[in-house]
Amino acid sequence: MRPRAKKVVGLIGYPLQHSFSPLFQQAAFDYYSLPACYELWETLPEDLDGAVASLRMPDCLGSNVTIPYKEAVIPLLDALDEQAHDIGAVNTILHERGSLKGYNTDVQGFISSLEYDAGFEPFGKYALILGAGGVARAAAIALLRAGAARLVICNRHVARGQSLVDFLAAKGTQVELSALSCARQDLAKALAGCDLVVNATSVGMKHGSDPGGSLLPPDLIPEDALVFDLVYNPTTTPLLRDAQARGARVLNGLPMLVYQGAAAFELWTGQQAPVGLMFERLKRVLEEC
Numbered sequence: 001m002r003p004r005a006k007k008v009v010g011l012i013g014y015p016l017q018h019s020f021s022p023l024f025q026q027a028a029f030d031y032y033s034l035p036a037c038y039e040l041w042e043t044l045p046e047d048l049d050g051a052v053a054s055l056r057m058p059d060c061l062g063s064n065v066t067i068p069y070k071e072a073v074i075p076l077l078d079a080l081d082e083q084a085h086d087i088g089a090v091n092t093i094l095h096e097r098g099s100l101k102g103y104n105t106d107v108q109g110f111i112s113s114l115e116y117d118a119g120f121e122p123f124g125k126y127a128l129i130l131g132a133g134g135v136a137r138a139a140a141i142a143l144l145r146a147g148a149a150r151l152v153i154c155n156r157h158v159a160r161g162q163s164l165v166d167f168l169a170a171k172g173t174q175v176e177l178s179a180l181s182c183a184r185q186d187l188a189k190a191l192a193g194c195d196l197v198v199n200a201t202s203v204g205m206k207h208g209s210d211p212g213g214s215l216l217p218p219d220l221i222p223e224d225a226l227v228f229d230l231v232y233n234p235t236t237t238p239l240l241r242d243a244q245a246r247g248a249r250v251l252n253g254l255p256m257l258v259y260q261g262a263a264a265f266e267l268w269t270g271q272q273a274p275v276g277l278m279f280e281r282l283k284r285v286l287e288e289c
Contacts, residue, residue, distance in 0.1 A: 007059055009268055010039035012051050012073070013066035017042075017207040018233040021064060023285050024258060024278035028265050031274045036061060043069070052076040055095050061268040062095045064261070067202055070134025077102045087141050088167065089134030092264040103267060106138035109260030111146060113228070117255040120196065120226050123147035128190050130154050130182070130215050131200035132164040135230055139198050140168055143175075150176040152190045154215075182215050191220050197243075199229040204237035218242040225249070232257050235286065254282060 011021050025038040041063070043051040052073055055063055065073050070089040074080065077093065079101045084090050090102035114120040122143050129136050129143075132155040143151055151168070155161035161179035168177055180186035191197070202208040203215055216239060221227065227243035232253035240250045262273035 007034070007036040007061050008039060009036060009061040009063060010041040011064045011066060012041050012043050012048075012069060014043055014045075014068065015207050016040045016066075018205055019066075020233060020254075020257065020282055020285070021261060024281045025261055025265060027281040028262075028274055028278055031277055032269070032271050034269060034271075048072060049076060052093075052100070055093060055100055056098050060095050062093045062100070064264055065091050065093060067133070067135070074102060076100075083107060087137050089137050091134070091138075091260060092267060094267050103264070104138055105260040105263035105267075106135055106256070107142045107145070108263050109256040109258075110139050110142045112259040113251065113255040118226055118228070118249065118251045122196065124149050125195040126150040126193055127196040127198065128152045128154060128194050129198045129200050132160045133200065136200035137164060137167070139200050139230070140164065144168060144171070144173050148175055153177075153179045154182050154187060154190055155179065156182050184217060184220070187216060188220055191216075191222055194222050194225050197221070197225055197227045199227075199231065199237075199239055202231065204229065204239055205231045206233045212238060214238040214242060216242065218246065221246045221248055223247045226251065229253060230256060258282065
């Protein structure tokens with residue numbers, strides 16, 4: 001049995017049965033022999049205020065934040081770092097002497113995944129993002145900063161997609177921006193000539209509301225595009241399976257999960273994250289599944 005941890009840190013979200021975060025985060029704490037335990041804090045919407053308030057306890061280092069609370073936690077915090085403020089979404093909270101500060105490490109995780117695990121350079125490329133929530137915002141900001149030439153946001157509710165487009169346009173970007181629905185005719189228009197397709201929704205996620213689903217009709221997936229599904233469990237989602245069948249390159253959400261988690265670990269501890277070890281821990285567990 002693990003000795004009682006002096007410090008705790010965890011993941012706030014709903015649902016969380018799919019999460020691999022405790023596996024690699026605990027491996028990182030153990031690597032440095034830090035007396036800390038990473039936990040899952042599955043939180044219903046009505047309990048979010050209390051969950052965030054509990055982060056102020058002396059034994060808590062902070063937390064990660066995932067779907068569906070990356071935007072909802074912001075009013076509950078004392079401060080935001082520049083990137084979280086710029087994006088309007090938080091995925092990491094740092095507790096220091098009773099004060100809670102929000103950070104966003106998703107941008108770093110997203111770009112690192114494209115660069116190191118897919119060899120994809122966004123500069124001058126055309127990208128489509130499925131979804132308009134907190135992680136979609138981070139992905140969009142990352143692509144804008146990396147010099148993408150065109151970006152389309154496809155969301156089931158076009159008004160929310162347009163809201164994200166307006167948010168991005170207000171930053172003075174020169175990127176061509178537009179919002180469309182997820183109807184077949186709109187998807188067909190958006191996917192024509194697309195270099196990168198990003199699923200930033202929970203569709204296809206194990207234990208989610210639509211684990212067997214995909215927002216893209218298989219015949220519309222561009223054969224020469226990179227399809228990046230930010231869902232990481234299962235590692236091959238229905239979207240990625242369809243994309244592979246079409247001959248497209250694919251990337252799942254595991255690299256982004258680890259890279260953003262490594263950046264969060266460094267915020268909580270001040271130690272350099274053992275990224276290789278974190279990947280190895282995940283790989284070993286997945287091989288055993």
